[in-house]
Amino acid sequence: MDSLIKKFGKFLQNCRKNRHLSQEKLSELSYINIKTISEMENGKANIDLDKLDILSSVLNVDLVEEYFNILFEDSNNINQIVNSLNSRDRFHGSCQSIEIQALEDIKNRTNRQLIKNKVEKLILFFKSIEVKDDMLLKRKLILDALNINGKFDLDNLENNYYSDIDYRILMNYALTLDNWLDKLVIHKFIEQSNSEDKNLKSILFHNMSNAHYVLKEYYKALDYINKAIDSNLDNPTSAVMLYTKALILYDLSEPYEEYAIKALEISKESDKELHSYILKNSKIKFGIYS
Numbered sequence: 515m516d517s518l519i520k521k522f523g524k525f526l527q528n529c530r531k532n533r534h535l536s537q538e539k540l541s542e543l544s545y546i547n548i549k550t551i552s553e554m555e556n557g558k559a560n561i562d563l564d565k566l567d568i569l570s571s572v573l574n575v576d577l578v579e580e581y582f583n584i585l586f587e588d589s590n591n592i593n594q595i596v597n598s599l600n601s602r603d604r605f606h607g608s609c610q611s612i613e614i615q616a617l618e619d620i621k622n623r624t625n626r627q628l629i630k631n632k633v634e635k636l637i638l639f640f641k642s643i644e645v646k647d648d649m650l651l652k653r654k655l656i657l658d659a660l661n662i663n664g665k666f667d668l669d670n671l672e673n674n675y676y677s678d679i680d681y682r683i684l685m686n687y688a689l690t691l692d693n694w695l696d697k698l699v700i701h702k703f704i705e706q707s708n709s710e711d712k713n714l715k716s717i718l719f720h721n722m723s724n725a726h727y728v729l730k731e732y733y734k735a736l737d738y739i740n741k742a743i744d745s746n747l748d749n750p751t752s753a754v755m756l757y758t759k760a761l762i763l764y765d766l767s768e769p770y771e772e773y774a775i776k777a778l779e780i781s782k783e784s785d786k787e788l789h790s791y792i793l794k795n796s797k798i799k800f801g802i803y804s
Contacts, residue, residue, distance in 0.1 A: 517625065520557030522584045527555040529573045543572045588620050588629050595636065596679055600713045600749040603781075603788055607646030614640050632679075635662040639683050653690040659683050671703050678711040685718055698725045716745035720755055727762055736762045753781040757792055764798055774798050 530540050537555070541548040546565055553559035566577040583590075595613055604610070614637055621633040638659035645652040660666040660683055667673040668687075674680070681704050688700035701722045709715070723738035739759045746752055757777035763770035774796075781789035 517623065518584055518587070519561065522561070522581050523555045523557040525580060525584070526569070526577065529575050529577070530555070533573055535573075540569070540572065544568050588624050588626070591616070591620055592629070592632055592636065597713065599682070600716060600746060600752070602750065603752055603754040603785060604643055605754065605788065605791075606643070606652075608643060608787070610640040610643050631662050635659045635683070636679065638662075639679070639686070642686060649690050653687065656683055656687045656690065660687065671700070676707065676709075678709050678714050681707060681709055681711075682714055682717070685714075685721060689721065694725050694728050698722065701725065712745045712748060716742050716749075718742075719745060720752075720758065723758060723762070727758070727765075732762055732766050736766070750784070751776075751780055753777045753784065753788060753792070756780070757796070760798060761796075770798070 530537070535543070537548050537551050540546075541551055544551075544565075546568060550559060550565070551569075554561070554565075561581060563578055563581075566581060570577045595616060598613075617633045617637050617640070621630055621637070624630060624633075636659075638655045642652045642655035642659070645655065657666070660680065671684075676684075684700060685704055688697040691697050691700075701718060704714075704718055705722070719738045719742035723735045723742060726732075726735035726738060736759070739755060739762060743752070743755050743759070746755065754777070756773045760770040760774035760777060763773065777792060778789065781792060
């Protein structure tokens with residue numbers, strides 16, 4: 515917290531200097547004691563919002579807004595990372611180094627334990643995504659993340675408190691299970707939650723589509739992949755979702771080429787590793803579109 519107050523104090527000092535005002539003149543114009551102004555600029559005073567409001571009028575800068583922007587900067591940065599989860603396709607073994615480094619930076623500079631816990635949870639989550647073939651390690655990382663704020667009850671899911679990121683981590687835990695029906699139980703639990711997060715629902719519906727596809731419930735799979743795509747409209751088009759839809763249509767003997775070709779086009783531009791994976795592992799014969 516001290517570092518944030520000092521950062522705000524520096525901002526306040528710069529605002530004063532940009533207006534070519536001395537501390538004495540600012541004190542005179544605001545009727546705030548010069549010692550208080552000095553302590554605020556040096557990060558040695560508790561912030562008084564009423565005084566900030568007065569100084570805002572004198573300096574013509576919304577100091578209250580800036581104070582809260584700085585105070586919650588780490589929280590806002592974390593939220594941006596969470597909101598970016600659907601900004602690109604993420605699959606087992608894909609690199610998450612950018613997100614992990616950004617979270618490590620936040621962890622190293624914050625003194626707030628609540629922020630540290632949230633960051634550590636997300637770091638473990640992103641590290642679990644990077645694991646490709648070792649399901650035991652992936653599951654351990656996910657369980658460690660779920661247990662950051664206390665013992666997580668896997669036997670009675672309704673006994674836990676959930677943020678949207680907790681639902682997302684729990685969803686990835688389901689992916690480590692061997693039984694597809696067990697996966698669906700967890701997915702349906704999350705589906706019935708009160709979350710309004712479209713990103714969460716988009717990934718959830720995609721995973722539910724995959725589960726129904728493996729269980730050869732193709733029409734249910736098609737319904738859920740359509741829901742996934744519809745929920746993802748605020749993000750870049752997902753090549754993986756389009757590819758999943760192409761596979762389902764292929765097995766239903768319905769026209770699939772449009773979605774398969776689009777999946778290849780997008781992955782070729784955005785993720786060469788994913789593009790190669792689709793070509794190597796698909797039952798669909800792409801021919802000249804490869």
